[in-house]
Amino acid sequence: MNLETMGEKAQVASxxxxxxxxxxxxxxxxxxxxxxxDHTENIIATNQRDLKAAVGLKASFVDRLxxxxxxxxxxxxxxxxxxxxxxxxxxxxxxxTTPTGLEIAKRRVPLGVIGMIFEARPNVSVDxxxxxxxxxxxxxxxxxxxxxxxxxxLVKVLxxxxxxxxxxxxxxxxxxxxSHEVANQFMQLTEYLDVxxxxxxxxxxxxxxxxxxxxxxxxxxxNCHIYVDDDADLAMAIDVVVNAxxxxxxxxxxxxxxxxxxxxASEYLPAIAQALxxxxxxxxxxxxxxxxxxxxxxxxxxxxxxxEYNDYIMAIKVVxxxxxxxxxxxxxxxxxxxxxxxxxxxxxxxxxxxxxxxAVYVNASTRFTDGSEFGFGAEIGISxxxxxxxxxxxxxxxxxxxxxxxxxxxxxx
Amino acid sequence: MNLETMGEKAQVASxxxxxxxxxxxxxxxxxxxxxxxDHTENIIATNQRDLKAAVGLKASFVDRLxxxxxxxxxxxxxxxxxxxxxxxxxxxxxxxTTPTGLEIAKRRVPLGVIGMIFEARPNVSVDxxxxxxxxxxxxxxxxxxxxxxxxxxLVKVLxxxxxxxxxxxxxxxxxxxxSHEVANQFMQLTEYLDVxxxxxxxxxxxxxxxxxxxxxxxxxxxNCHIYVDDDADLAMAIDVVVNAxxxxxxxxxxxxxxxxxxxxASEYLPAIAQALxxxxxxxxxxxxxxxxxxxxxxxxxxxxxxxEYNDYIMAIKVVxxxxxxxxxxxxxxxxxxxxxxxxxxxxxxxxxxxxxxxAVYVNASTRFTDGSEFGFGAEIGISxxxxxxxxxxxxxxxxxxxxxxxxxxxxxx
Numbered sequence: 170m171n172l173e174t175m176g177e178k179a180q181v182a183s184x185x186x187x188x189x190x191x192x193x194x195x196x197x198x199x200x201x202x203x204x205x206x207d208h209t210e211n212i213i214a215t216n217q218r219d220l221k222a223a224v225g226l227k228a229s230f231v232d233r234l235x236x237x238x239x240x241x242x243x244x245x246x247x248x249x250x251x252x253x254x255x256x257x258x259x260x261x262x263x264x265x266t267t268p269t270g271l272e273i274a275k276r277r278v279p280l281g282v283i284g285m286i287f288e289a290r291p292n293v294s295v296d297x298x299x300x301x302x303x304x305x306x307x308x309x310x311x312x313x314x315x316x317x318x319x320x321x322x323l324v325k326v327l328x329x330x331x332x333x334x335x336x337x338x339x340x341x342x343x344x345x346x347x348s349h350e351v352a353n354q355f356m357q358l359t360e361y362l363d364v365x366x367x368x369x370x371x372x373x374x375x376x377x378x379x380x381x382x383x384x385x386x387x388x389x390x391x392n393c394h395i396y397v398d399d400d401a402d403l404a405m406a407i408d409v410v411v412n413a414x415x416x417x418x419x420x421x422x423x424x425x426x427x428x429x430x431x432x433x434a435s436e437y438l439p440a441i442a443q444a445l446x447x448x449x450x451x452x453x454x455x456x457x458x459x460x461x462x463x464x465x466x467x468x469x470x471x472x473x474x475x476x477e478y479n480d481y482i483m484a485i486k487v488v489x490x491x492x493x494x495x496x497x498x499x500x501x502x503x504x505x506x507x508x509x510x511x512x513x514x515x516x517x518x519x520x521x522x523x524x525x526x527x528a529v530y531v532n533a534s535t536r537f538t539d540g541s542e543f544g545f546g547a548e549i550g551i552s553x554x555x556x557x558x559x560x561x562x563x564x565x566x567x568x569x570x571x572x573x574x575x576x577x578x579x580x581x582x
Numbered sequence: 583m584n585l586e587t588m589g590e591k592a593q594v595a596s597x598x599x600x601x602x603x604x605x606x607x608x609x610x611x612x613x614x615x616x617x618x619x620d621h622t623e624n625i626i627a628t629n630q631r632d633l634k635a636a637v638g639l640k641a642s643f644v645d646r647l648x649x650x651x652x653x654x655x656x657x658x659x660x661x662x663x664x665x666x667x668x669x670x671x672x673x674x675x676x677x678x679t680t681p682t683g684l685e686i687a688k689r690r691v692p693l694g695v696i697g698m699i700f701e702a703r704p705n706v707s708v709d710x711x712x713x714x715x716x717x718x719x720x721x722x723x724x725x726x727x728x729x730x731x732x733x734x735x736l737v738k739v740l741x742x743x744x745x746x747x748x749x750x751x752x753x754x755x756x757x758x759x760x761s762h763e764v765a766n767q768f769m770q771l772t773e774y775l776d777v778x779x780x781x782x783x784x785x786x787x788x789x790x791x792x793x794x795x796x797x798x799x800x801x802x803x804x805n806c807h808i809y810v811d812d813d814a815d816l817a818m819a820i821d822v823v824v825n826a827x828x829x830x831x832x833x834x835x836x837x838x839x840x841x842x843x844x845x846x847a848s849e850y851l852p853a854i855a856q857a858l859x860x861x862x863x864x865x866x867x868x869x870x871x872x873x874x875x876x877x878x879x880x881x882x883x884x885x886x887x888x889x890e891y892n893d894y895i896m897a898i899k900v901v902x903x904x905x906x907x908x909x910x911x912x913x914x915x916x917x918x919x920x921x922x923x924x925x926x927x928x929x930x931x932x933x934x935x936x937x938x939x940x941a942v943y944v945n946a947s948t949r950f951t952d953g954s955e956f957g958f959g960a961e962i963g964i965s966x967x968x969x970x971x972x973x974x975x976x977x978x979x980x981x982x983x984x985x986x987x988x989x990x991x992x993x994x995x
Binding site: 517 | 597600601678680684686693694772776777791792795797798799815818821822824825826829912930934935936938939940941942943944945946947949950951955956957967968969970972973982983984985986987988989990991992993994
């Protein structure tokens with residue numbers, strides 16, 4: 170099927186979706202969860218075929234591609250969780266009456282048709298479909314070619330549930346031609362796509378931002394910093410830095426850089442460094458960090474300051490002032506999550522105000538920037554742009570608003 | 583100066599702007615207003631030079647290009663009005679404490695650097711600068727080449743006020759090279775621009791949406807409809823249709839299309855048509871409207887349904903049902919403003935729910951979709967996209983949010 174046709178069908182489906190009641194959506198979500206579990210054997214068998222074709226790919230890639238029993242239960246539970254979440258559609262965000270008596274309500278409505286571009290992880294098919302469906306949006310999925318058969322199977326299961334519930338199955342569609350040409354066309358399907366959300370590597374996200382003429386929400390790049398102030402508690406600094414670096418190094422909210430004030434660097438750095446080395450973290454330091462840590466640290470190059478490792482690596486820079494820390498962060502960060510460890514009130518206030526990022530922390534790990542940690546219940550990604558949504562994106566971030574205005578014949582003078 | 587340098591300076595300025603107090607901003611706005619009035623003679627003389635070069639251009643274009651005493655007072659009053667408006671920066675949109683004791687506040691912050699691309703009207707330089715400044719954003723302006731000297735003069739006046747107040751004049755910059763090449767580079771200045779807002783013709787806006795790699799907010803296209811239901815009050819229908827069409831035909835919220843239910847078409851259409859003709863509106867009708875109105879109406883072509891006239895022209899279509907009206911609107915509208923005239927409650931509810939537009943009206947003129955009519959006090963444009971902002975955009979729509987999180991050493995388990 171060509172993309173125009175898919176777009177048209179998605180748009181038709183989206184208009185019907187927007188009118189469903191919360192309960193109609195929740196029932197379908199619960200049935201989707203059940204259907205996935207009922208088809209566990211089938212899904213695993215199909216996934217095995219994708220995995221067989223994935224010879225020679227990196228172990229981490231193969232891991233992301235793999236669906237086992239636990240992951241299928243996880244996807245199903247995610248859908249059930251969505252069914253329990255509040256439905257943002259219909260919420261009145263603001264309302265007032267004008268001097269001429271017009272009643273204006275700003276009401277939350279679905280975006281319409283959402284495009285998702287992602288890579289190896291087939292669970293994105295289900296997670297994104299569930300989030301889009303609950304928020305009243307149609308979705309068109311374009312997953313990586315390595316996961317095609319698995320994605321086809323998952324989408325088939327979900328679409329059948331929609332049909333069984335008397336709903337339009339075209340609310341969830343998968344692009345089966347995984348060529349780059351079709352992906353590029355998809356990014357320019359302005360007539361039908363209201364937004365395009367890429368999920369995956371920085372390379373994918375930047376390519377989409379470059380190619381797309383459809384509005385894009387950039388997600389997931391995280392070159393996150395922790396700044397240890399001259400008035401910081403050492404034990405807290407160690408706890409937070411180690412947690413932010415190693416609790417899950419592969420994700421975007423993991424810390425990649427440690428900045429430390431020169432007034433405490435000689436005293437604190439050896440202890441923090443040792444704690445990181447104990448967790449098998451490779452350290453890279455600027456000249457002053459090297460002077461303090463000696464052999465424990467490799468030299469950092471200028472490239473390091475802009476690199477998101479997503480790995481057991483951390484670069485360390487010694488700074489003389491809070492100003493220098495803030496300015497380094499604002500120059501090199503990806504506007505994701507940044508933290509200061511301090512007991513100085515004025516410094517905490519300045520850091521929160523002046524660091525430009527989706528989430529700014531005092532005395533806590535950057536790892537908390539996450540839809541479930543924030544209490545959103547579900548997340549389609551973490552926006553690192555300023556337009557539309559910033560930070561973890563839950564159901565509300567998949568909506569727009571509409572001014573609903575009731576009058577009794579008013580005309581403009 | 584090249585664009586990279588301008589972008590860098592704007593970014594530096596924006597970081598300082600974000601930290602200003604409301605009163606500091608308001609004082610500067612009031613000084614800007616005074617300075618414009620003080621330079622009235624100078625501005626008019628400069629504008630005359632632009633006007634002299636504008637030989638052979640359309641009268642409406644020359645009118646938009648012209649600054650006279652009244653328009654300068656208007657710009658100054660606009661800035662004083664901005665000084666009186668509430669400052670959205672710093673507002674806490676949402677706040678909660680997580681189970682682990684993290685205090686999360688979602689705080690309103692400026693977008694950063696805003697790019698404005700516009701055409702003949704030099705007053706956009708002042709209006710946009712004021713709105714961006716009040717909302718804590720730096721702005722880079724790119725106006726039409728015909729207004730270059732006037733824009734240079736206006737921006738010079740505003741920048742001098744910034745400097746006099748000890749503020750960074752690079753908060754307001756003008757691109758003086760009005761070539762297409764530089765405009766295209768501007769649209770791709772992703773490292774420095776947080777958003778690009780085109781203001782002007784549909785041609786300009788579409789060109790920007792196509793070319794830009796920077797996030798764009800599309801504004802201003804308005805192919806607006808009024809549907810006269812079978813249960814409508816005729817007098818109200820005439821009032822609203824005439825007001826929406828002729829009160830100011832050149833603007834985006836003026837109605838371009840009249841849909842009327844076939845059950846009342848023979849009775850209502852002649853009276854509505856006569857009222858429009860009395861206002862010198864050219865009517866174009868489908869076959870059924872032609873059958874009713876005869877010589878009073880020209881034949882509408884299929885192109886008419888997608889055309890925004892911005893002129894004394896209105897196309898008329900007879901429909902059999904509310905469904906047909908909604909589906910015609912959703913197929914042809916620009917998602918700006920749509921109205922139904924009806925006394926039928928169920929029909930009003932369905933129209934409000936099912937028509938996809940920034941503003942949907944029952945029994946009122948589409949002309950009310952406007953920042954000042956909505957009570958926003960000022961407006962940078964009317965967004966016809968769904969991402970970030972929809973409908974009239976005031977100060978709040980020139981902001982983003984930031985999660986400010988205070989902890990006492992929390993780490994993620």
